[in-house]
Structures are given as C-alpha cells and as structure tokens.
Amino acid sequence: MWTAAGLRVSMQETFQKNASEEVRAMYRRHAMGNCLYRNRGDGKFEDVGQRSGTLTGRWAWSSDAWDFNHDGLPDLYIANGMISGPSAMT
Numbered sequence: 001m002w003t004a005a006g007l008r009v010s011m012q013e014t015f016q017k018n019a020s021e022e023v024r025a026m027y028r029r030h031a032m033g034n035c036l037y038r039n040r041g042d043g044k045f046e047d048v049g050q051r052s053g054t055l056t057g058r059w060a061w062s063s064d065a066w067d068f069n070h071d072g073l074p075d076l077y078i079a080n081g082m083i084s085g086p087s088a089m090t
Contacts, residue, residue, distance in 0.1 A: 006031030054078070
C-alpha cells in the first residue's frame with residue numbers, strides 16, 4: 001500500500017537505524033506502493049508496477065486480471081479505497 005506517512009517515516013535516518021541497508025530498503029519499498037509482477041517466461045518475474053502505472057494504487061485491497069469487457073485483452077481490476085465516516089449500520 002502506498003502511504004505518505006510510511007514513506008516519510010521509512011526515509012528518516014533514525015528509522016530502523018540498527019538494521020542493514022537492505023532491510024531499510026525493503027521497508028521503503030513496501031511504503032512506495034503496490035507491486036505488479038510480470039511473468040518473464042523463464043521462471044522469473046519482474047516488478048512492472050512503476051512502468052504500468054499501478055504502483056500508486058493507494059489502499060489496494062485486492063486485484064484480479066481477466067477480460068472484464070470481453071474485448072479479447074486482459075484487464076486489471078483493483079479494489080481499493082478506505083471506509084471512513086459514521087457507520088450506516090445500526
């Protein structure tokens with residue numbers, strides 16, 4: 001999940017200061033947004049989140065890829081959002 005607060009905190013010098021730079025980089029990566037992995041066909045995957053425009057999906061809950069509009073091309077559907085405000089349930 002992309003989070004401004006997560007980026008702000010994970011970029012501070014004092015954040016996880018006893019951890020290795022590799023661990024600190026993982027924290028920063030998690031706060032930067034979602035991942036979309038493309039199967040390279042050679043047993044490996046590459047993260048194409050930045051290139052595909054799906055990196056900053058905000059509070060993404062789930063995703064699915066399918067031809068939703070039946071045009072012969074795969075579509076990427078991402079459920080995201082945040083529930084806030086008073087509850088309508090009684």
